Amino acid sequence: MSRRPTRRPASTLLRPEQKVKPAGMLERLYHGAKRQGSWLLPSRAFIHRRLLGGIHRHGELFSGMSDSELQDARKVLQTKLHREGLTDALLSETFALIRETAGRSLGMYHFDAQLLAGLALIEGCVAEMQTGEGKTLTATLPAAAATLAGIPVHVITVNDYLARRDAELMLPVYQALGLSVGCVVQGLSQEEKKKAYACDIVYCTNKDVVFDYLRDQLVLKDNQSPLHLHGGRLKGKASIDESLLLRGLHFAIVDEADSVLLDEARSPLVISGGKGASPEQQQVLSKAMALASEMVVDRDFKLDLKQRSVQLRPEGETWLKEQTRHAGSYWSGKVRREDIIHKALTARCLLEKDHHYLVRDGKVQIIDEHTGRIMADRSWEQGLHQLVEIKEGCELTAVRDTLARMTYQRFFRQYHHLAGMTGTAHEVSGELWSVYGLPVIPIPTHRPSRRCYSGPRYFPTLNEKWQAVVVSIRRMHDLGRPVLVGVASVAVAEQLSELLRQEGLDHQVLSAVNDQHEADIVAQAGLPGQITVATQMAGRGTDIKLAPVVEEAGGLHVILTEYHDASRIDRQLAGRCARQGDPGSFEVLVSGEDSLLEGKAFMGLEALMSSVTSSPLSGRLGLARLKWTQKQVERRHASIRRQLFQSDEKQDERLSFTGSG
Structure with missing residues (x-):
């Protein structure tokens, strides 16, 4: 059965999206037995190699055509695609046409790895695809092929900068193919x-497309089915139709697929409605924060x-009841007072400044934990955001109530056709298959990797680690090599920045605080002796171009200063160096006081480590402890x-049983 996108029947073009249905028993067994999807790989790899030969044969014909002849060939091919769909023969011809068009319009022909x-x-x-293998150019192949066959496409990436950049860079290819491109x-x-x-073809971010979809759902309300929409049109009611943004969920190509589909899947996406906080609400929130500040942990x-x-x-419950006995009607209800205190304690103890949020221009702005970027138009719901504002002494914004909610898992499963690209997928291939039905296909590199990795180094304390980091940076700087240092948070980036200033080392910080200058900072990161400190995934998806003298000196040197919550993120940072066969090196410097270990006990392992006087053994135990914690x-x-x-699937079952959805 073909997994290629097809044009939807006319009756579904009113509001085309795939209704998520709960998996039946046979489907569950099928997904369990074929969890990795690896049984599909040999046959697909064989088919793809065969199609690759067809692409090159068609490419030889197209290369001999003039521009006008190529346009005529495109029109004929487009007619065939609308009539026959993406068959093997037409797919090879289409990819060859797109490759030739890219070569003429951009001066870049797709490599075999990209094909x-x-x-x-x-x-x-x-x-x-390994980091630096050219995902931006690769996306033009499926996007243009599907669109030429009459299928609208969303190319989804992780931030506005990448969406705008990719759309602008690839625009000449699409225009030469007679296709229109939008950027949200x-x-x-x-x-x-x-x-x-x-x-x-629409380039957009994952958050924008989901929130715009939710806004459409609020507009549609009880008129979500094609029949309702069509009935409204027949009655001359076009107002709903005109208010909708999306025209359906046809085909999505997700860049950084592991980040979007998995890492961010833990956070539900919520649209909230704002209403001004009354004096009574402000009083309740202020009192809640004051009470939370008096409460003692463990007591x-x-x-x-x-x-x-x-x-x-x-x-604590007893103390809270006594403290609010005469505080008013709001505090008389046990559920209400304990709920607001729980939020106040969350704001006080779990949400850290410069890690989960920052204060800019007197406003609390959330930092995306997955990308390290600020989310200026986002806020925590049901009073939590206002409690953080009280904590930081900021002016209170409007209290927001939930109007619509959606998970990434539910949203992306509604696309009729879904695909993704990333440099780090094999660790989570089973989850991508079981949740989204997406097999992982490893793509060979265009050139052999020249990355040098010296192995991890462990230090008992943070102070020793940061001293070693500065020494390593100084050594590489003196060799004329650029250095990229990966840190865990904005606060840590500022601490390292201060250490580098004390050492007289000029540097740039790439973090949520100065995300608007990201392109300029990344553009300079490959210059001789340049030092760049970056939070987590800041700058991900952008190429660091090396100056010729840097290549001769050994290329970009990357330092990981702390293991992240997922080993894939560590690999992503390593992938910033030695791209496309360039030279480069990577090292890991970690400590026994890293944030990954905060609040975690290890059943006497600390005592064992302190009793070991041999530094190599102590280091091996420390590294094992960190890697075990990461797992x-x-x-x-x-x-x-x-x-x-599973919660989504249970909801699907309830909706299916009641006939809703």
């Missing part, structure tokens, strides 16, 4: 968004940093995603 990745994407797979970023008006979504409440949770103890965190996050997925 194989494009074939994997059009087949509805996740193409695992923050700050566009309703009309500008609608115009962009009406284009053949009044339990704090679990590992699970990121707070829980009132019976002593536990990965399992916990996967468990949270699994529970969220």
